[in-house]
Amino acid sequence: MADFDYDVLVIGAGPGGYVAAIRAAQLGLRTACVESRETLGGTCLNVGCIPSKALLHASELYAEASSGTLAKFGVKLGKVELDLEAMQAEKAKAVKELTGGIAFLFKKNKVDWLKGEARFTGADRVEVGGKPVTAANIVIATGSSVTPLPGVEIDQERIVDSTGALAFPEVPKHLVVIGGGVIGLELGSVWRRLGAKVTVVEYLDEIFPGMDGEVRSEARKLFAKQGLEIRTSTKVTGAKVSAKGVSLTLEPAAGGAAEALEADRVLVSIGRRPNTAGLGLDAAGLATNKRGQIEVDQRFATPVSGIWAIGDVTPGPMLAHKAEDEGVAVAENIAGLTGIVNHAVIPAVVYTHPEIASVGLTEEEARERGEIKVGKFPFLANSRAKTNRDTEGFVKIVADARNDRVLGVHIISSLAGTMIAQAAQAMEFGATSEDIAYTCHAHPTHSEAIKEAAMAVTGKPIHI
């Protein structure tokens, strides 16, 4: 590979790209990573996972203090006040520490950070800031950005995408969220907890498309209890911005009379689309599929030899951990090892309160494939949840009726995001529900609900 500037050039330093670059360097390959942002870490660290979780955590603390939850436990405070500036500063600190951490890891592993935007000029070369760079292998990890909604133009003032909604200078009086998906419900929750009236407008007849049906309807009930107004089967067809705010036009999704809805801020969160514009894919001999994604095989190789792709720019769920695992695998494949990602076992978590986590097939998907057994256990009957006065949600395990193999696990619980790792590991090892039921779980923990749900698959939970 001596004729090239690098053995591996990664385009994009998000969770996919930075991880691929570090792994490639660890494997002894001369590696560079091109990133056009001022800081490393991509969407996730700069304007995605990290700042949103920082605000979710902080707003949850505020809600616990201001709603009287802490007082109920005997923790009495004086007047609770919101200091949004301090909250945002703490968020910025977390982002800075983590993005700076990637810069440190690049130095430590001798990954060159090429600052600027990369554009293909051939299959083994790109231009970065007018300078040519060649590489034997190029990994496209350019991520995704918000899908625009025609007629509702994002100005990052009144009408924002998630980046704008992470940085409102004050709590909106009325925030309208367009799209009842993960971003809409996470960021809607943040601003609701901080005092905003929040209306979520969803085109389909239920929030969280693609999730287990029972989880979707239970989640909706819980959000309604928290004061989020959710309007399903409704579309937004236009927006007029004035000095006072935004006047949205709403119509039933199936057609019908239009109505106006006034908001002072609007969040557009109707999905994200892959970043390929301006990348010069033509020059590399590459094309995107109908959804704008770059297709890859199970090794993450594109049809053009030496070009690879991972993360949000490729098909599959747009999740940071999926991108990271693909980053490790692609680097290992480039180095001649065998890098594999099991796409059937990718957990997904919504970091609302309670959290909503899942891995594997939904009950509906599993039923379509064959006979199944389902075990459920409510947190109302879990001792730790009761101790913590935190009994919302349930665990649901879907198993194959023929051999008891676990096909899917779905959890609504304050700790669901952490608990789902156990389910993913069990599925990765091909566990049956009986394997989980006969694994000793510490008491008192929320995780015992997973064991009891596994016992319920054969109809024999103990505590219900």
Ligand code: FAD
């Ligand atoms: P990205 O992180 O998007 O990184 C791509 C990078 O490539 C960007 O920094 C971009 O600047 C750079 N780039 C693009 N084109 C070029 C070019 N031509 N030259 C140079 N650089 C270029 N996922 C989770 O798993 N958990 C979460 O909690 C979570 N929360 C989220 C919250 C929000 C608000 C959002 C928006 C997303 C969230 N996600 C979450 C999704 C997660 O951020 C993405 O799945 C993940 O970042 C994808 O990683 P990636 O490496 O594919 O791309």
Ligand code: NAI
């Ligand atoms: P999403 O795909 O989760 O939800 C979009 C929602 O908008 C869907 O419910 C869809 O039916 C609805 N919708 C589409 N068009 C509409 C329209 N015209 N009017 C009204 N509703 C409409 O997308 P979202 O929330 O934008 O998130 C993008 C991606 O970011 C997701 O794929 C997710 O994987 C990732 N993400 C992950 C997080 C996590 O893992 N916790 C957190 C935030 C984002």
